[in-house]
Each structure stands twice: as structure tokens, then as C-alpha cells.
Amino acid sequence: MHLPDHEFVKPATLADSLALLRSASGEIKLIAGGTDVVYNMRGRLFQPDILLSVRDLAELQGVADTTAGGIRIGAGIRLTDLEHEPRVAAYPALVTAGRAVASRHVRNMATLGGNLCLDTRCWYTNQTAEWRQAKGPCLKNGVAVCHAIKSASVCVALNASDIAPALIALNADITLANVDGERRLPLTDFYTDDGVTHTIRDADELLVAIDLPAPSGRTVFIKETARKGNDFSYAVIAAGGEVAGQRVTGLRIVLGCLTTRPLSLQEPVRIIETRGLTDEAIDVAAAAARDELGPLTNLYTPAAYKSSLARSLVRQALRELRDATP
Numbered sequence: 001m002h003l004p005d006h007e008f009v010k011p012a013t014l015a016d017s018l019a020l021l022r023s024a025s026g027e028i029k030l031i032a033g034g035t036d037v038v039y040n041m042r043g044r045l046f047q048p049d050i051l052l053s054v055r056d057l058a059e060l061q062g063v064a065d066t067t068a069g070g071i072r073i074g075a076g077i078r079l080t081d082l083e084h085e086p087r088v089a090a091y092p093a094l095v096t097a098g099r100a101v102a103s104r105h106v107r108n109m110a111t112l113g114g115n116l117c118l119d120t121r122c123w124y125t126n127q128t129a130e131w132r133q134a135k136g137p138c139l140k141n142g143v144a145v146c147h148a149i150k151s152a153s154v155c156v157a158l159n160a161s162d163i164a165p166a167l168i169a170l171n172a173d174i175t176l177a178n179v180d181g182e183r184r185l186p187l188t189d190f191y192t193d194d195g196v197t198h199t200i201r202d203a204d205e206l207l208v209a210i211d212l213p214a215p216s217g218r219t220v221f222i223k224e225t226a227r228k229g230n231d232f233s234y235a236v237i238a239a240g241g242e243v244a245g246q247r248v249t250g251l252r253i254v255l256g257c258l259t260t261r262p263l264s265l266q267e268p269v270r271i272i273e274t275r276g277l278t279d280e281a282i283d284v285a286a287a288a289a290r291d292e293l294g295p296l297t298n299l300y301t302p303a304a305y306k307s308s309l310a311r312s313l314v315r316q317a318l319r320e321l322r323d324a325t326p
């Protein structure tokens with residue numbers, strides 16, 4: 001299917017892009033690698049007046065050391081380059097998560113910023129425009145109807161990013177810029193519980209960089225999907241912490257691709273930090289995860305399966321965290 005009519009602009013600098021974002025009249029959509037935007041435009045999920053390409057902005061490229069001992073990654077880095085960047089090798093969960101996205105061909109186009117800003121999807125939005133037309137519009141089109149979960153009053157479309165949970169488990173910050181300046185915030189605070197406005201990014205802002213603290217402790221990342229090598233996830237999990245035998249401090253457990261935002265688990269963390277990484281405590285923590293998931297859509301798999309998948313992933317991740325070679 002052809003793309004809907006639009007104007008395509010590709011400013012040469014970040015400053016020009018931000019100025020355009022502030023001043024443009026009509027709906028404007030950012031495009032980086034385009035691996036998701038183009039697909040969604042073909043499906044008529046959105047029909048912007050202007051596509052603003054940030055793909056080759058020099059200010060969004062590269063990886064640099066920070067004075068805090070960590071690294072700053074440009075939001076425009078291609079996933080293939082992320083995978084091979086020597087400084088990123090010190091963050092194995094990020095490397096594994098980056099490699100888990102789609103296929104080599106897609107990763108050659110796709111960017112880290114695009115992955116973190118990925119539009120949410122659900123069982124209804126995944127259908128063709130004609131199919132959706134027969135059903136009628138939904139919360140994403142401004143009407144108070146959800147076709148995925150009939151009783152939902154807010155959009156429950158999923159955050160499908162594989163990489164966001166890994167970065168949150170690594171305590172990443174992000175930097176957003178507009179013509180007035182920059183703001184930095186923890187990546188976990190970027191996402192909301194509403195699948196329509198699923199990030200706190202203002203319309204005139206661009207994601208420019210991701211900051212990671214100095215590498216420390218252990219991290220794990222696991223992706224569960226139907227096919228290895230070119231598929232969105234049923235669910236992902238990332239976990240990290242300072243592990244000494246069965247004791248762990250600073251534990252983070254983040255589930256992804258199950259809810260509108262990457263979900264940082266609270267009670268399972270409390271259980272493990274109190275009781276340690278024993279098999280028994282891990283089982284209790286895994287069982288506690290379900291209470292924090294909220295409503296689960298049936299995109300890709302039945303909701304009941306997702307619920308047991310979350311439990312199993314928490315168990316697997318905690319065991320890996322305990323048993324990994326220091």
C-alpha cells in the first residue's frame with residue numbers, strides 16, 4: 001500500500017530540526033530509521049502532513065565517555081552500530097537486547113531513539129486499515145472505545161520496545177531537546193500508562209541522547225518470542241543488581257512488551273532484597289509479579305499465557321542473575 005500524501009523534510013542540523021518542530025503548521029512526525037513509522041503510515045495508523053527525518057543528524061550520532069565514568073549514546077545510532085560499539089560491550093544486557101530486535105536487515109536501518117519512542121500497538125492497531133474501518137475507531141482516534149479490552153477507559157496498547165527495559169535496568173537517563181534547551185530524566189519516567197500519549201515527550205522535542213552510569217554489578221536480558229530472528233516479543237525481561245552469593249542490592253527487574261510502559265517490578269524486588277536469591281524466595285517473587293501487571297491485552301498471545309510467561313521470566317531472570325559468572 002502507498003504511503004499517504006505528506007511532505008518529507010530533512011534538515012541538515014539539530015537546531016534546524018528543532019526550529020521546524022516548533023514552527024511547523026500541521027501534524028509533524030519524526031522519522032529515524034523508518035522501520036516502524038513507514039509500516040504504520042502504510043496501515044493508516046497516522047497520516048502526518050510532514051515527515052521530519054532525523055536519520056543523518058550528526059548531533060545524534062556516536063558514543064562518548066562521560067565524566068561520571070559512564071557513556072553517552074546518540075539517539076540516532078543504528079542498532080547494528082550499537083551492537084559493535086566497543087564502549088557498549090561493558091553493558092552486556094544492552095548488547096543482547098539490541099541484537100534481539102527484529103532481523104539484521106531491520107537493525108541496519110533502525111535506530112536506538114526510534115526503538116525507545118516506538119508507537120504502541122495492540123491487537124486492533126495491528127490489523128489493516130480496512131479491517132479497522134469495519135470495527136470503527138478507538139481511543140487512539142479520540143473516541144471512548146477500546147477494541148482490545150472492552151472495559152478499558154484508557155488505551156492499553158503495548159510498548160513493544162525490546163531495548164527500553166534493558167536500559168531501565170541499567171539505570172539509563174535520557175536527554176530531550178527543544179529550541180529552548182535540554183532536559184534530562186530517568187528513562188523509566190519517560191513512559192506513561194496511556195497507550196495514546198505513551199511518553200512525556202512534548203511535540204516540539206527530540207530525543208537526543210541516552211546516558212548510562214559506569215557499568216557495575218550483573219545484568220541479564222531475556223526475550224520470549226515465537227520466532228528467533230525477526231519478531232516482536234511476547235515479553236522481555238531485564239534485571240540487574242549487585243550480587244554477592246545469594247544476597248543482592250540495588251535490584252531492578254523490568255518487564256517489557258506486556259503493558260503500555262516497561263514495568264519496573266516493586267514487590268518482587270522487595271522480596272528478593274529481603275530474603276535473598278534462594279530458589280524458594282525466587283518462586284515467591286515470581287508469583288508476586290502478576291499483581292503488578294494490570295490489564296493484559298491479547299496481542300500475539302492470550303492474556304492468560306502472558307500472565308504465566310511473566311512469572312516464568314521473573315524466575316528465569318533471577319536464577320540467571322544469581323548463577324551468572326561474576
Ligand SMILES: Cc1cc2nc3c(=O)[nH]c(=O)nc-3n(C[C@H](O)[C@H](O)[C@H](O)COP(=O)(O)OP(=O)(O)OC[C@H]3O[C@@H](n4cnc5c(N)ncnc54)[C@H](O)[C@@H]3O)c2cc1C
Pocket residue numbers: 029030031032033034035036037038039054075076079100101102103106109110111112113114115116117118119160161162163205206207208230231232233
Ligand atoms: C519486521 C519487523 C520486526 C520488528 N521487530 C522488533 C523487535 O523484535 N523488537 C523491537 O523492539 N522492535 C521491533 N521492530 C520495530 C522497529 O523496527 C524497531 O523498534 C526500531 O528500533 C525502530 O527504530 P527506527 O529508527 O526505525 O524508528 P522509526 O520507525 O523511525 O520511528 C519510531 C518512532 O520513534 C519516533 N522517533 C524516532 N526517532 C526519534 C527521536 N530521536 N526523538 C523522538 N522521537 C523519535 C518516531 O516519530 C516514531 O514515533 C520491528 C519492525 C519490523 C518492521
